[in-house]
Amino acid sequence: xxxxxxxxxxxxxxxxxxxxxxxxxxxxxxxxxxxxxxxxxxxxxxxxxxxxxxxxxxxxxxxxxxxxxxxxxxxxxxxxxxxxxxxxxxxxxxxxxxxxxxxxxxxxxxxxxxxxxxxxxxxxxxxx
Numbered sequence: 001x002x003x004x005x006x007x008x009x010x011x012x013x014x015x016x017x018x019x020x021x022x023x024x025x026x027x028x029x030x031x032x033x034x035x036x037x038x039x040x041x042x043x044x045x046x047x048x049x050x051x052x053x054x055x056x057x058x059x060x061x062x063x064x065x066x067x068x069x070x071x072x073x074x075x076x077x078x079x080x081x082x083x084x085x086x087x088x089x090x091x092x093x094x095x096x097x098x099x100x101x102x103x104x105x106x107x108x109x110x111x112x113x114x115x116x117x118x119x120x121x122x123x124x125x126x127x128x
Contacts, residue, residue: 002024002067003026003028004025004058005125006022006068007022008021008047008049009046017038017039018039044090047070047074051068051079052093052100054068055097066104069110069122070111071123076109076111079094
């Protein structure tokens, strides 16, 4: 099983890059750690862009079971399809993400926002 800890940080000023950090573990062994920057997008779609970017880097593992650990309730709702947003940019990006997700055989997302222990672990891994 592959576990991916993912975080995306929009910068404070419009027009600045987005920082994306992720770590990939295979059977609890760190196999990849990366940090990269994406061009500015509206804050509402930062998480969606980050997920799309990381999924493109995980294409070689698309046949494996993958769990993406996030700390973003709004992103989690969009991924699950339970968001009632009317934001056109969010809806377009959500559609792109859904298409990308169909390429993966067993992909799941875990939101750690409400689980204090899991949130602490996510934070430690992301800040490492």
